[in-house]
Amino acid sequence: MSAERATAILNAAPRPSIGPHLLSVDDLGPDGIAEVLRVAEAFAEVERRAIPKVPTLRGRVVATLFFEESTRTRLSFETAAKRLSSDVLSFSVSNSSVKKGESLRDTVETIEAMGIDGLIVRHPSSGAPHQVARWADRAHVINAGDGWHEHPTQALLDCFTVRQVLAERAGTEPEGTACFEGLRILILGDVRHSRVARSEILAYSALGARVTLAAPGSLLPPSLEGWPVTVAADLDTALAEADVVSLLRLQAERGSGAFVPSLREYTANWGLTRRRVDLLAERAIVTHPGPMVRGVEISGDVADLPITVATRQVTNGVAIRMAVLFLLLGTDGSIGAGVPESETGGAGTTIGALRG
Amino acid sequence: MRGGSVVDADGSRRADVRIEGDSIVEVGPDLALGAGTTVLDAGGCLVGPGLVDLHTHLREPGREEAETVETGARAASLGGFTAVVAMPNTEPAIDNAGTAREVLDLGSDAMAEVMVAGAITVGRRGERLAPMGELAALGVRLFTDDGAGVQDGALMRRALDYAKGLGVTLAQHCEDEALAAGGAMHEGAWSSRLGIPGVPAAAEEAMVARDIALVRLTGAPLHFLHLSTAGSVELVRAAKAEGLAVTAEAAPHHFALTHAEVADYDPVFKVNPPLRSAPDVAAVKRGLADGTIDAIATDHAPHTPETKDVPFDEAPAGMLGLETALSLAYSELSADPATRPDGNGLPGGGAAVDLQRLLALLSWRPAAIAGLDGGQVRVGPGSAQGGPVVPGAPANLCVFDPSARWMVDLQSLASRSRNTPYAGRKMLGRVRHTVLRGEPVVVDAEAQR
Numbered sequence: 001m002s003a004e005r006a007t008a009i010l011n012a013a014p015r016p017s018i019g020p021h022l023l024s025v026d027d028l029g030p031d032g033i034a035e036v037l038r039v040a041e042a043f044a045e046v047e048r049r050a051i052p053k054v055p056t057l058r059g060r061v062v063a064t065l066f067f068e069e070s071t072r073t074r075l076s077f078e079t080a081a082k083r084l085s086s087d088v089l090s091f092s093v094s095n096s097s098v099k100k101g102e103s104l105r106d107t108v109e110t111i112e113a114m115g116i117d118g119l120i121v122r123h124p125s126s127g128a129p130h131q132v133a134r135w136a137d138r139a140h141v142i143n144a145g146d147g148w149h150e151h152p153t154q155a156l157l158d159c160f161t162v163r164q165v166l167a168e169r170a171g172t173e174p175e176g177t178a179c180f181e182g183l184r185i186l187i188l189g190d191v192r193h194s195r196v197a198r199s200e201i202l203a204y205s206a207l208g209a210r211v212t213l214a215a216p217g218s219l220l221p222p223s224l225e226g227w228p229v230t231v232a233a234d235l236d237t238a239l240a241e242a243d244v245v246s247l248l249r250l251q252a253e254r255g256s257g258a259f260v261p262s263l264r265e266y267t268a269n270w271g272l273t274r275r276r277v278d279l280l281a282e283r284a285i286v287t288h289p290g291p292m293v294r295g296v297e298i299s300g301d302v303a304d305l306p307i308t309v310a311t312r313q314v315t316n317g318v319a320i321r322m323a324v325l326f327l328l329l330g331t332d333g334s335i336g337a338g339v340p341e342s343e344t345g346g347a348g349t350t351i352g353a354l355r356g
Numbered sequence: 357m358r359g360g361s362v363v364d365a366d367g368s369r370r371a372d373v374r375i376e377g378d379s380i381v382e383v384g385p386d387l388a389l390g391a392g393t394t395v396l397d398a399g400g401c402l403v404g405p406g407l408v409d410l411h412t413h414l415r416e417p418g419r420e421e422a423e424t425v426e427t428g429a430r431a432a433s434l435g436g437f438t439a440v441v442a443m444p445n446t447e448p449a450i451d452n453a454g455t456a457r458e459v460l461d462l463g464s465d466a467m468a469e470v471m472v473a474g475a476i477t478v479g480r481r482g483e484r485l486a487p488m489g490e491l492a493a494l495g496v497r498l499f500t501d502d503g504a505g506v507q508d509g510a511l512m513r514r515a516l517d518y519a520k521g522l523g524v525t526l527a528q529h530c531e532d533e534a535l536a537a538g539g540a541m542h543e544g545a546w547s548s549r550l551g552i553p554g555v556p557a558a559a560e561e562a563m564v565a566r567d568i569a570l571v572r573l574t575g576a577p578l579h580f581l582h583l584s585t586a587g588s589v590e591l592v593r594a595a596k597a598e599g600l601a602v603t604a605e606a607a608p609h610h611f612a613l614t615h616a617e618v619a620d621y622d623p624v625f626k627v628n629p630p631l632r633s634a635p636d637v638a639a640v641k642r643g644l645a646d647g648t649i650d651a652i653a654t655d656h657a658p659h660t661p662e663t664k665d666v667p668f669d670e671a672p673a674g675m676l677g678l679e680t681a682l683s684l685a686y687s688e689l690s691a692d693p694a695t696r697p698d699g700n701g702l703p704g705g706g707a708a709v710d711l712q713r714l715l716a717l718l719s720w721r722p723a724a725i726a727g728l729d730g731g732q733v734r735v736g737p738g739s740a741q742g743g744p745v746v747p748g749a750p751a752n753l754c755v756f757d758p759s760a761r762w763m764v765d766l767q768s769l770a771s772r773s774r775n776t777p778y779a780g781r782k783m784l785g786r787v788r789h790t791v792l793r794g795e796p797v798v799v800d801a802e803a804q805r
Contacts, residue, residue, distance in 0.1 A: 103666060105665055105666070125668060125669045126552050126621070127550065127621025127668050128621075128667045128668075130620060130621045131665075131668075146551070147669070148551030149550060149552075195551060198551060221548035222548055222556070223544050223545045223548040225545035226545055226549070
């Protein structure tokens with residue numbers, strides 16, 4: 001995408017209403033997802049500049065509240081927020097008053113009282129971001145992963161990555177969501193305990209893709225009533241038919257190990273081994289939300305194959321999160337994004353870069 | 357008490373009721389007014405025996421910040437209850453005569469008769485039998501480890517054998533802890549979608565089935581607390597058909613709410629057993645209508661906002677119930693669906709339960725299960741509950757106006773806690789007066805003390 005086009009997208013108004021919170025992919029709907037992807041493309045262009053920073057959220061304060069360990073998601077959100085020139089506060093449970101017995105509600109109300117505009121919440125309890133959104137008076141709440149429930153930005157960046165790969169192959173610009181129509185998505189692994197799976201199912205199916213699940217019975221949700229999915233009768237057949245394989249991590253830290261007889265048996269029956277890779281169509285794309293456990297859900301040599309786009313997902317995560325922050329926090333007209341004085345992206349040429 | 361219709365186990369008739377001291381002295385149409393008589397208007401109302409709640413958590417001793425015997429009894433009286441059975445999951449547990457006596461003493465001048473249930477096992481830990489004989493000697497007639505089921509089948513069998521000789525009834529909270537482990541709501545479509553660990557219906561049904569087998573084995577009576585699944589209702593129906601000595605209760609929230617309420621992750625809807633599916637709700641209603649379920653019991657479970665307003669899976673289970681039970685039971689089970697404030701109740705409702713049967717579920721049947729009906733438990737004069745409204749009977753009465761409409765207001769609840777799922781909900785039918793041992797403790801829906 002050209003810098004001019006990126007600037008045009010970021011300065012366009014009005015845009016579909018999104019928010020005030022992003023708790024579930026359901027909050028977006030197909031149009032909202034399309035808008036996030038569109039804006040993220042523009043930010044991906046910004047990221048390729050020499051100084052990948054814009055003044056969009058200057059003066060805004062974003063806080064990450066992580067009640068669960070995370071490396072990539074937290075860094076990705078904080079990088080995104082900083083590239084939008086917002087101030088970023090980082091709150092983690094290990095060095096907070098939560099350890100002294102402060103409740104989640106008090107923590108949220110205290111932090112919000114500091115004038116926070118955006119709260120990015122990760123919590124081991126499903127629904128905690130929904131409660132935070134009820135308690136917050138003015139802050140926009142973004143769900144960065146809650147229990148087994150959802151991880152909306154992960155699903156959005158997965159869609160973004162898939163669209164990007166498809167466009168590259170077709171030699172076109174990644175635009176619109178028509179490429180998802182009828183696309184066969186196979187979600188393989190521990191769906192039961194996976195917030196990524198729940199968000200992906202909502203996102204892919206909203207865009208018209210057909211979603212199939214493959215997992216041992218004990219790692220499927222107890223009920224799939226109302227889910228827009230089918231369950232694969234045979235993994236090998238499902239792999240051969242898939243356009244995209246979304247590989248999930250076996251969440252051993254959540255006790256998922258006890259849901260299968262052994263990791264060895266899991267790998268033999270459900271892991272993406274070299275033999276199964278050979279069943280995949282040439283066009284197939286393999287996504288993984290990370291962190292990968294080589295030798296369990298994916299064999300080491302497969303993880304490094306070009307069909308595996310995990311590294312690209314990480315890169316795209318920043319653009320997606322910039323888009324989400326921008327759409328939730330920056331829609332009061334004072335966009336000012338992507339208005340670099342030099343379209344060639346020379347060093348120190350944007351206001352944002354000077355501030356940085 | 358003028359202008360109402362008296363409804364009791366004997367039937368229904370238009371009649372005034374004259375009370376002197378703690379007793380009913382005259383029942384009949386258009387009674388003459390004596391000088392100095394206080395008149396309570398009961399026009400358009402049902403006048404029945406006071407309600408009896410088999411399942412109340414009064415939280416005292418140990419959790420007085422959530423509820424006390426005094427505040428819980430006040431909530432009870434506003435709900436039309438003249439007697440409540442206090443559950444033993446206090447801190448310490450009611451597993452000894454000292455704690456039982458403490459609660460009974462606290463209740464001696466409360467706004468409702470306060471009975472206690474004793475624990476089956478010491479500390480409710482499910483390891484060894486509590487001194488049931490010592491408690492029975494104090495008048496305790498129900499024993500339960502409520503909050504938990506007795507997991508060990510051999511221990512439960514021993515408890516049933518032991519209880520037989522004491523003439524007391526055991527009551528089981530049916531929950532197989534291994535099957536329920538980690539669960540925070542009903543396992544099904546909603547738990548799967550919301551990513552909340554579920555409690556399968558089988559966790560309840562497995563213990564109901566085991567205990568029915570133990571009743572068959574021992575011949576001892578057993579009461580099932582808060583049945584919540586279609587499978588449990590069916591098991592109890594079959595056990596009764598077989599002639600086994602089992603009784604059962606259901607809580608209002610298990611026929612007034614479904615698991616769909618959890619969609620917004622509000623912990624006020626977290627309760628144990630959890631809110632179930634619509635077919636379960638319909639089955640509970642059918643069970644209440646056909647007598648499979650003997651009683652409606654509130655499982656009134658107060659929790660402070662500090663403990664309840666936390667992430668869903670961390671929140672304690674339980675919701676308030678005393679002040680709304682009769683209205684919910686009336687609207688869900690008896691009222692013409694067209695008259696209900698929400699216009700479309702949950703499946704299985706609608707004029708299935710006539711008013712006499714409704715009061716049976718809330719008054720004389722639970723009174724019989726608690727051993728309160730024949731006056732064999734004497735903790736004070738006029739303690740007999742649920743009996744016919746006839747001259748000479750103790751004056752424990754509930755006056756209910758089925759046409760009154762009201763809204764549940766968080767600020768005006770008598771309970772010390774606020775964890776009601778019905779805040780702001782429009783209700784049909786309201787308790788107008790409550791009389792305890794001749795004293796009008798509630799008049800025109802206002803507590804008099």
